[in-house]
Amino acid sequence: xxxxxxxxxxxxxxxxxxxxxxxxxxxxxxxxxxxxxxxxxxxxxxxxxxxxxxxxxxxxxxxxxxx
Amino acid sequence: xxxxxxxxxxxxxxxxxxxxxxxxxxxxxxxxxxxxxxxxxxxxxxxxxxxxxxxxxxxxxxxxxxxxxxxxxxxxxxxxxxxxxxxxxxxxxxxxxxxxxxxxxxxxxxxxxxxxxxxxxxxxxxxxxxxxxxxxxxxxxxxxxxxxxxxxxxxxxxxxxxxxxxxxxxxxxxxxxxxxxxxxxxxxxxxxxxxxxxxxxxxxxxxxxxxxxxxxxxxxxxxxxxxxxxxxxxxxxxxxxxxxxxxx
Numbered sequence: 001x002x003x004x005x006x007x008x009x010x011x012x013x014x015x016x017x018x019x020x021x022x023x024x025x026x027x028x029x030x031x032x033x034x035x036x037x038x039x040x041x042x043x044x045x046x047x048x049x050x051x052x053x054x055x056x057x058x059x060x061x062x063x064x065x066x067x
Numbered sequence: 068x069x070x071x072x073x074x075x076x077x078x079x080x081x082x083x084x085x086x087x088x089x090x091x092x093x094x095x096x097x098x099x100x101x102x103x104x105x106x107x108x109x110x111x112x113x114x115x116x117x118x119x120x121x122x123x124x125x126x127x128x129x130x131x132x133x134x135x136x137x138x139x140x141x142x143x144x145x146x147x148x149x150x151x152x153x154x155x156x157x158x159x160x161x162x163x164x165x166x167x168x169x170x171x172x173x174x175x176x177x178x179x180x181x182x183x184x185x186x187x188x189x190x191x192x193x194x195x196x197x198x199x200x201x202x203x204x205x206x207x208x209x210x211x212x213x214x215x216x217x218x219x220x221x222x223x224x225x226x227x228x229x230x231x232x233x234x235x236x237x238x239x240x241x242x243x244x245x246x247x248x249x250x251x252x253x254x255x256x257x258x259x260x261x262x263x264x265x266x267x268x269x270x271x272x273x274x275x276x277x278x279x280x281x282x283x284x285x286x287x288x289x290x291x292x293x294x295x296x297x298x299x300x301x302x303x304x305x306x307x308x309x310x311x312x313x314x315x
Contacts, residue, residue, distance in 0.1 A: 049313030
Protein backbone atom coordinates (compact mmCIF):
# COMPACT_ATOMS: atom_id res chain seq x y z
CA UNK A 1 0.00 0.00 0.00
CA UNK A 2 1.26 3.45 -0.90
CA UNK A 3 -0.15 5.38 2.09
CA UNK A 4 1.43 4.98 5.55
CA UNK A 5 -1.61 5.83 7.63
CA UNK A 6 -5.36 6.22 7.40
CA UNK A 7 -4.87 9.95 7.79
CA UNK A 8 -2.54 10.07 4.79
CA UNK A 9 -5.06 8.05 2.78
CA UNK A 10 -7.90 10.42 3.65
CA UNK A 11 -6.04 13.69 3.10
CA UNK A 12 -3.84 12.57 0.15
CA UNK A 13 -1.57 15.60 0.63
CA UNK A 14 -4.43 18.02 0.23
CA UNK A 15 -6.05 16.25 -2.74
CA UNK A 16 -8.16 13.93 -0.60
CA UNK A 17 -11.26 16.09 -0.71
CA UNK A 18 -11.24 16.08 -4.53
CA UNK A 19 -10.43 12.42 -4.98
CA UNK A 20 -12.88 11.17 -2.36
CA UNK A 21 -15.76 13.38 -3.48
CA UNK A 22 -15.26 12.19 -7.08
CA UNK A 23 -15.34 8.55 -5.97
CA UNK A 24 -18.29 9.10 -3.62
CA UNK A 25 -20.48 10.74 -6.28
CA UNK A 26 -19.52 8.04 -8.81
CA UNK A 27 -20.46 5.36 -6.29
CA UNK A 28 -23.84 7.00 -5.66
CA UNK A 29 -24.60 7.27 -9.40
CA UNK A 30 -23.57 3.65 -10.05
CA UNK A 31 -25.74 2.35 -7.21
CA UNK A 32 -28.71 4.38 -8.49
CA UNK A 33 -28.25 3.16 -12.07
CA UNK A 34 -28.09 -0.47 -10.90
CA UNK A 35 -30.89 -0.30 -8.34
CA UNK A 36 -33.54 1.61 -10.29
CA UNK A 37 -34.19 -1.05 -13.00
CA UNK A 38 -34.22 -3.77 -10.33
CA UNK A 39 -36.83 -1.85 -8.35
CA UNK A 40 -38.87 -1.13 -11.47
CA UNK A 41 -38.74 -4.81 -12.44
CA UNK A 42 -39.99 -5.91 -9.01
CA UNK A 43 -42.71 -3.26 -8.91
CA UNK A 44 -44.04 -4.25 -12.34
CA UNK A 45 -44.19 -7.94 -11.45
CA UNK A 46 -45.90 -7.15 -8.13
CA UNK A 47 -48.51 -4.95 -9.81
CA UNK A 48 -49.16 -7.58 -12.43
CA UNK A 49 -49.47 -10.33 -9.83
CA UNK A 50 -52.01 -8.25 -7.88
CA UNK A 51 -53.95 -7.54 -11.08
CA UNK A 52 -54.06 -11.22 -11.99
CA UNK A 53 -55.29 -12.08 -8.53
CA UNK A 54 -58.11 -9.53 -8.83
CA UNK A 55 -59.12 -10.87 -12.24
CA UNK A 56 -59.36 -14.39 -10.92
CA UNK A 57 -61.65 -13.19 -8.16
CA UNK A 58 -61.15 -16.39 -6.28
CA UNK A 59 -60.30 -15.91 -2.59
CA UNK A 60 -57.44 -18.38 -2.81
CA UNK A 61 -56.10 -17.27 -6.19
CA UNK A 62 -53.19 -19.65 -5.88
CA UNK A 63 -53.61 -21.55 -9.12
CA UNK A 64 -52.83 -18.66 -11.50
CA UNK A 65 -50.42 -19.76 -14.17
CA UNK A 66 -50.73 -23.35 -13.04
CA UNK A 67 -47.15 -23.25 -11.84
CA UNK B 68 -28.20 -15.82 -39.69
CA UNK B 69 -31.98 -15.64 -39.69
CA UNK B 70 -32.59 -18.08 -36.81
CA UNK B 71 -30.30 -15.97 -34.59
CA UNK B 72 -32.13 -12.86 -35.70
CA UNK B 73 -35.41 -14.53 -34.81
CA UNK B 74 -34.15 -15.53 -31.41
CA UNK B 75 -33.04 -12.00 -30.62
CA UNK B 76 -36.50 -10.88 -31.60
CA UNK B 77 -38.09 -13.18 -29.05
CA UNK B 78 -38.74 -11.42 -25.72
CA UNK B 79 -38.93 -14.57 -23.51
CA UNK B 80 -35.66 -15.86 -24.97
CA UNK B 81 -33.97 -12.48 -24.44
CA UNK B 82 -35.34 -12.32 -20.91
CA UNK B 83 -34.05 -15.74 -19.91
CA UNK B 84 -30.64 -15.44 -21.60
CA UNK B 85 -30.06 -12.00 -20.03
CA UNK B 86 -30.97 -13.44 -16.64
CA UNK B 87 -28.43 -16.24 -17.12
CA UNK B 88 -25.73 -13.75 -18.17
CA UNK B 89 -26.42 -11.42 -15.24
CA UNK B 90 -26.11 -14.22 -12.73
CA UNK B 91 -22.35 -14.38 -13.30
CA UNK B 92 -21.62 -11.02 -14.95
CA UNK B 93 -23.01 -8.94 -12.07
CA UNK B 94 -20.82 -10.50 -9.33
CA UNK B 95 -17.81 -10.49 -11.69
CA UNK B 96 -18.38 -6.78 -12.37
CA UNK B 97 -18.57 -5.90 -8.67
CA UNK B 98 -15.35 -7.82 -7.94
CA UNK B 99 -13.53 -6.21 -10.88
CA UNK B 100 -14.68 -2.74 -9.79
CA UNK B 101 -13.56 -3.27 -6.19
CA UNK B 102 -10.17 -4.69 -7.22
CA UNK B 103 -9.54 -2.07 -9.93
CA UNK B 104 -10.55 0.92 -7.81
CA UNK B 105 -8.65 -0.18 -4.70
CA UNK B 106 -5.58 -0.95 -6.80
CA UNK B 107 -5.65 2.53 -8.29
CA UNK B 108 -6.50 4.29 -5.05
CA UNK B 109 -4.24 2.44 -2.64
CA UNK B 110 -1.39 0.69 -4.43
CA UNK B 111 -0.12 3.07 -7.12
CA UNK B 112 2.38 5.90 -6.68
CA UNK B 113 1.18 9.47 -7.16
CA UNK B 114 1.76 11.18 -10.48
CA UNK B 115 5.04 13.15 -10.46
CA UNK B 116 3.32 16.30 -11.67
CA UNK B 117 -0.31 16.04 -10.53
CA UNK B 118 0.23 14.30 -7.19
CA UNK B 119 -2.63 12.30 -5.77
CA UNK B 120 -5.39 14.10 -7.68
CA UNK B 121 -4.53 11.95 -10.70
CA UNK B 122 -6.17 8.98 -8.90
CA UNK B 123 -9.47 10.28 -10.28
CA UNK B 124 -8.27 8.83 -13.62
CA UNK B 125 -9.44 5.37 -12.51
CA UNK B 126 -13.08 6.44 -12.73
CA UNK B 127 -12.89 9.44 -15.07
CA UNK B 128 -11.36 7.69 -18.09
CA UNK B 129 -13.43 4.46 -17.82
CA UNK B 130 -16.65 6.48 -17.46
CA UNK B 131 -15.78 8.63 -20.48
CA UNK B 132 -14.77 5.63 -22.62
CA UNK B 133 -17.99 3.79 -21.79
CA UNK B 134 -20.12 6.91 -22.27
CA UNK B 135 -18.85 7.03 -25.87
CA UNK B 136 -19.17 3.27 -26.43
CA UNK B 137 -22.69 3.42 -25.03
CA UNK B 138 -23.60 5.96 -27.66
CA UNK B 139 -22.54 3.50 -30.39
CA UNK B 140 -24.76 0.86 -28.78
CA UNK B 141 -27.70 3.27 -28.64
CA UNK B 142 -27.26 4.56 -32.20
CA UNK B 143 -26.71 1.07 -33.62
CA UNK B 144 -29.83 -0.23 -31.84
CA UNK B 145 -31.68 2.83 -33.17
CA UNK B 146 -30.55 2.06 -36.73
CA UNK B 147 -31.61 -1.59 -36.46
CA UNK B 148 -35.02 -0.65 -35.09
CA UNK B 149 -35.45 1.97 -37.79
CA UNK B 150 -34.38 -0.23 -40.72
CA UNK B 151 -35.69 -3.67 -39.75
CA UNK B 152 -38.45 -2.55 -37.34
CA UNK B 153 -36.98 -4.85 -34.75
CA UNK B 154 -38.79 -4.30 -31.44
CA UNK B 155 -35.98 -5.64 -29.27
CA UNK B 156 -33.52 -3.17 -30.82
CA UNK B 157 -35.91 -0.42 -29.77
CA UNK B 158 -35.93 -1.85 -26.24
CA UNK B 159 -32.10 -1.76 -26.25
CA UNK B 160 -32.01 1.83 -27.52
CA UNK B 161 -34.43 3.04 -24.86
CA UNK B 162 -32.53 1.12 -22.17
CA UNK B 163 -29.13 2.53 -23.20
CA UNK B 164 -30.07 6.23 -23.05
CA UNK B 165 -30.35 6.80 -19.27
CA UNK B 166 -27.25 4.67 -18.55
CA UNK B 167 -25.23 6.58 -21.13
CA UNK B 168 -26.40 9.81 -19.51
CA UNK B 169 -25.30 8.55 -16.09
CA UNK B 170 -21.81 7.60 -17.33
CA UNK B 171 -21.42 10.91 -19.18
CA UNK B 172 -22.42 12.72 -15.99
CA UNK B 173 -19.78 10.76 -14.04
CA UNK B 174 -17.13 11.67 -16.63
CA UNK B 175 -18.07 15.37 -16.51
CA UNK B 176 -18.35 15.53 -12.72
CA UNK B 177 -15.09 13.72 -11.98
CA UNK B 178 -13.43 15.81 -14.69
CA UNK B 179 -14.57 19.01 -13.00
CA UNK B 180 -13.36 17.80 -9.61
CA UNK B 181 -10.04 16.80 -11.15
CA UNK B 182 -9.76 20.12 -12.94
CA UNK B 183 -9.90 22.20 -9.78
CA UNK B 184 -6.55 21.08 -8.25
CA UNK B 185 -4.90 20.53 -11.66
CA UNK B 186 -6.03 23.48 -13.81
CA UNK B 187 -7.27 25.73 -11.01
CA UNK B 188 -10.81 25.78 -12.36
CA UNK B 189 -13.86 23.53 -12.23
CA UNK B 190 -14.98 24.22 -15.75
CA UNK B 191 -13.72 25.62 -19.04
CA UNK B 192 -15.58 25.85 -22.34
CA UNK B 193 -12.96 23.72 -23.94
CA UNK B 194 -13.63 21.54 -27.02
CA UNK B 195 -13.43 18.19 -25.22
CA UNK B 196 -15.56 19.24 -22.27
CA UNK B 197 -18.16 21.06 -24.35
CA UNK B 198 -18.56 18.14 -26.76
CA UNK B 199 -19.00 15.81 -23.76
CA UNK B 200 -21.69 18.15 -22.42
CA UNK B 201 -23.42 17.89 -25.81
CA UNK B 202 -23.21 14.10 -25.48
CA UNK B 203 -25.02 14.36 -22.12
CA UNK B 204 -27.74 16.49 -23.73
CA UNK B 205 -28.09 13.98 -26.59
CA UNK B 206 -28.62 11.14 -24.14
CA UNK B 207 -31.08 13.18 -22.07
CA UNK B 208 -32.73 14.28 -25.32
CA UNK B 209 -33.44 10.67 -26.27
CA UNK B 210 -34.85 9.97 -22.78
CA UNK B 211 -37.08 13.06 -22.91
CA UNK B 212 -38.16 12.53 -26.53
CA UNK B 213 -39.30 9.01 -25.72
CA UNK B 214 -41.54 10.34 -22.97
CA UNK B 215 -42.86 13.18 -25.15
CA UNK B 216 -44.77 10.89 -27.53
CA UNK B 217 -48.00 9.06 -26.70
CA UNK B 218 -47.55 6.92 -29.78
CA UNK B 219 -44.67 4.58 -28.92
CA UNK B 220 -43.89 3.79 -32.53
CA UNK B 221 -43.46 7.45 -33.37
CA UNK B 222 -41.35 7.89 -30.23
CA UNK B 223 -39.12 5.02 -31.27
CA UNK B 224 -38.60 6.46 -34.77
CA UNK B 225 -37.89 9.97 -33.54
CA UNK B 226 -35.38 8.72 -30.94
CA UNK B 227 -33.62 6.52 -33.50
CA UNK B 228 -33.23 9.48 -35.85
CA UNK B 229 -32.00 11.73 -33.04
CA UNK B 230 -29.40 9.20 -31.88
CA UNK B 231 -28.18 8.65 -35.45
CA UNK B 232 -27.88 12.38 -36.13
CA UNK B 233 -26.04 12.74 -32.81
CA UNK B 234 -23.36 10.35 -34.10
CA UNK B 235 -21.56 13.34 -35.68
CA UNK B 236 -20.58 14.38 -32.16
CA UNK B 237 -18.62 11.17 -31.48
CA UNK B 238 -15.58 11.75 -33.77
CA UNK B 239 -15.57 15.36 -32.59
CA UNK B 240 -15.18 14.18 -28.99
CA UNK B 241 -12.41 11.74 -29.94
CA UNK B 242 -10.44 14.24 -31.97
CA UNK B 243 -11.17 17.36 -29.92
CA UNK B 244 -7.91 17.16 -27.94
CA UNK B 245 -5.89 16.97 -31.19
CA UNK B 246 -7.87 19.43 -33.33
CA UNK B 247 -8.06 22.31 -30.89
CA UNK B 248 -5.49 23.63 -28.49
CA UNK B 249 -7.08 22.53 -25.29
CA UNK B 250 -6.62 22.54 -21.55
CA UNK B 251 -7.60 18.86 -21.52
CA UNK B 252 -4.59 16.59 -21.78
CA UNK B 253 -4.30 14.40 -24.89
CA UNK B 254 -5.00 10.68 -24.74
CA UNK B 255 -2.57 8.72 -22.60
CA UNK B 256 -3.53 5.32 -23.96
CA UNK B 257 -2.63 4.93 -27.61
CA UNK B 258 -3.18 2.01 -29.91
CA UNK B 259 -0.77 2.96 -32.68
CA UNK B 260 2.21 4.08 -30.60
CA UNK B 261 3.61 3.72 -27.12
CA UNK B 262 1.24 4.86 -24.39
CA UNK B 263 2.40 7.80 -22.31
CA UNK B 264 1.37 6.18 -19.07
CA UNK B 265 3.54 4.10 -16.77
CA UNK B 266 2.67 0.36 -16.72
CA UNK B 267 2.12 0.48 -12.93
CA UNK B 268 -0.70 2.97 -13.55
CA UNK B 269 -1.81 1.46 -16.83
CA UNK B 270 -2.81 -2.02 -15.60
CA UNK B 271 -5.24 -0.88 -12.89
CA UNK B 272 -6.68 1.63 -15.40
CA UNK B 273 -7.17 -1.14 -17.94
CA UNK B 274 -8.96 -3.25 -15.32
CA UNK B 275 -11.21 -0.30 -14.41
CA UNK B 276 -12.09 0.28 -18.07
CA UNK B 277 -13.01 -3.41 -18.46
CA UNK B 278 -15.05 -3.26 -15.24
CA UNK B 279 -16.94 -0.18 -16.46
CA UNK B 280 -17.72 -1.90 -19.78
CA UNK B 281 -19.11 -4.85 -17.80
CA UNK B 282 -21.03 -2.45 -15.57
CA UNK B 283 -22.61 -0.81 -18.61
CA UNK B 284 -23.59 -4.23 -19.96
CA UNK B 285 -25.19 -5.19 -16.62
CA UNK B 286 -27.15 -1.93 -16.44
CA UNK B 287 -28.25 -2.29 -20.05
CA UNK B 288 -29.51 -5.84 -19.50
CA UNK B 289 -31.27 -4.89 -16.24
CA UNK B 290 -33.00 -1.96 -17.95
CA UNK B 291 -33.98 -4.11 -20.94
CA UNK B 292 -35.49 -6.78 -18.67
CA UNK B 293 -37.64 -4.24 -16.82
CA UNK B 294 -38.73 -2.73 -20.13
CA UNK B 295 -39.59 -6.19 -21.52
CA UNK B 296 -41.81 -6.95 -18.52
CA UNK B 297 -43.68 -3.68 -19.04
CA UNK B 298 -44.16 -4.07 -22.79
CA UNK B 299 -45.08 -7.75 -22.64
CA UNK B 300 -47.34 -7.54 -19.58
CA UNK B 301 -50.31 -8.89 -21.57
CA UNK B 302 -48.51 -12.02 -22.72
CA UNK B 303 -48.68 -15.45 -21.18
CA UNK B 304 -45.00 -15.77 -20.26
CA UNK B 305 -44.98 -12.52 -18.27
CA UNK B 306 -48.24 -13.41 -16.52
CA UNK B 307 -46.75 -16.73 -15.54
CA UNK B 308 -43.64 -14.96 -14.25
CA UNK B 309 -45.73 -12.50 -12.25
CA UNK B 310 -47.89 -15.14 -10.65
CA UNK B 311 -44.82 -17.19 -9.76
CA UNK B 312 -43.09 -14.19 -8.18
CA UNK B 313 -46.32 -13.27 -6.36
CA UNK B 314 -46.24 -16.58 -4.54
CA UNK B 315 -42.83 -16.01 -2.99
